[in-house]
Amino acid sequence: MKLHPYLRVLRPVRTLALSVVYILFVWSWLRTFFRVPAPVDRFLAIALVGSTLHGSLLIGPLHEVMHRSFAAFLPGLHRRLARWHAWGVGVSALIFTAVLAFVSMEVPLPASLGLVLASLSLPALNQRRRFRGGLRLWHPGMMALGGLIAAFAPMAVHRACTGAPWLVLALSAPIVYLSFRYGFDRRLTRRRALEPVFCIQTTILFNQRIISEARSQMLALTQKQAKGGRGRDWTVKSVGGSTWAWLRVQFHVLFGRSTVFYQVVAVQALLYPLLALLFPYLMEKATHPDTATLAGVLRQFLDNPPVSGNPMGSFASIGPVLMLSGLTMFYAVLVASAVPHRKFPISRERMARVQFAYAILVVAANFAIAILGASVLVLGACVLTGLPPGLGPLTRMLAVLMVLMAATPLIMIISLFKRALWRIVVSILLAVPTIPLCIYVATSGNSFAVSPLGLIAFLPVWILSAWCGWRAFLRHYRTADLGTQTSILLVAAQSGCGN
């Protein structure tokens, strides 16, 4: 059997490097955050979580092949890929089991082998099903499952493996069989061939061309799936001349007539509070393993002012606010760098106006989501702790967002700089005042920012910042290469405009 094409597709060096990073990452998390005792953390990191992640890395490149249009016509593709994957899983299982024999000597080899085999095979079941709006549920589901096992049942898994090793091996057999049986099902060929997938081995190292290609293919698919989102020619005659009208076209082109945009908003609003709470809780658990509880973290979050006299005293009190702000900022940068260059039949200046308005609107929506997320968090915390609802955390959140509103237009234009050095310099120049100010506002409990006087003080800063952002957008669009396949980030990186 020829293994050369498999190795070409797999890219073993990248796969191996990613695997090592994943496993070390998981291991440190199990020790630090989940407080799993020493022999068990190594076993779980390698045999369960690490193997599953390695399995995802093994199957990812094969999925990438399956999700190309030519794959539907390659004779025997699925059988060949299944055989290749069996090789990959087999070799990996032997290596993982050998490593476990040294680092987790208390676990019998059959149990290690069984758990590793099942974990390596399981990711093959990922059908890469993409729901409307581009949502994929496999990875969040697997992460949640991993988190639950790590938090609540690490010892139980370890005990089962040491107590009944042959049973574990026997139970792994049907999992392996089902993973291969349904993971390489030929009946899925048609659907897979129509939906592009890019594995991490391809997109790693920030290959801009590939990322841009992936983004444009995903966008095309989203539009195709969106009801009424079929491509059409946009003319001044049919759309009109106003910036607002073209802004609506921009939204239509990106999201179709469906509710995709609102679905994304809803999911974000649900995810933000969860993420905002998760990290402070894990930090608290890591620093105070015996006393930290979810209720305790929520109580600290509801305190106002948070920690008197010691602004960094407790991450639990300010963490959620800072997490929400960080997520909002991250998304703002992501949105701004992903603004697509489209060929609308309008002047470059009008184009700049449309794209700037689009970026600002999406970021503003994200700010609203953050506030919504904070509100959900406050309400949830009140319900869980039995404390009366207070405006303290929301006030802090608003104050932080007001600082961020001043910085956002400037952060958005970082991606317009061609040279990486300029990007770094401007990022540092922006981060130096913004981050301490956000922390101060979040921790001090000072409500000046959300008072009428604070609003008056912030207004000129916002206007100045927005004006700077707008000038940078305008300058960029006057000289950039406009095309349907590119985004700001790619064009700025290639054409040299923007600085």
Add this chain to the structure above:
Amino acid sequence: MNPTASSPCPPFVARQITKRYDQHVALKDFSLEVPAGRVVGLLGRNGAGKTTLLNIAAGLVLPTSGESFTFGIPGANLDSPQLTRLGVVQQEGRCIEWMTVRQHLDFNASFYPGWDRELEKRLVAALEVDPARKIVQLSTGDRQKVNILLGVCHRPELLLLDEPMSALDPIVRARLLDQLLERLREDGCTVVISSHILDDVEKIVDWIVGIDQGELVEDRAFDELQESYAEWTLISPHGSLPASFSEPYILSHQGDERQALLRVHTRDAGAAGRLAASVQAEIRVRPLNLEEMFPLITSSRRKA
């Protein structure tokens, strides 16, 4: 050698297939039998259902109702024996973007026992593809060339081409057609080609299938079609031509009482003479090329 000569069944058969996408009906009660060894030109306007038909033939899309068979096997069950004999060039084919052209050709070649390296070499040269470049770095036209290479080099018995030349320049199109003609001479494979560049299609097709709004409107040999469609020029020195003609075979008419240009669809060889005699005019008959026939073929069903 003609591999299709030994095939007991036509390469593709569709029996009363209907394909719906939500509310949209792409193909409606469509029946077709692609004759073996022919070069079939699939004609139709945008959205007529050509790509859907080719996708059904390739097994990529299944009909909502009716039956389709490729090499005698239902589209849903196509497997290695059939896929080895099938070549598909899609309009917007997606390759593995990070691979170089060479790597991609080698990867695909590993799946076909009969991959023709000599043909691949000839086509790479003719289409001016740089094998060292990555797919992601290629222009739309160059990607189309790669798709052609991937679909043709294993010498398929049935080659389905969906707008294969839309992004190619005229020089490369001419070279591609030369290569295809050479292939046809060598193998006698069946080709179904959907293209809007009718000048090029006309050079190679010998059978025409016309689709309009998901329905079959034409299915016959190209020669036969050329005999039935014509342009008649009536010249009356006395200016006695009527303002309109009632003959059912006349599809379009323009001109005045002295000269009229008629586009007609009839297989009656004596019809031209009879019409000229009835209006006391001279008549000149010119056969139509495919480009001129296209609107007449695709609009005939609408008129009816």
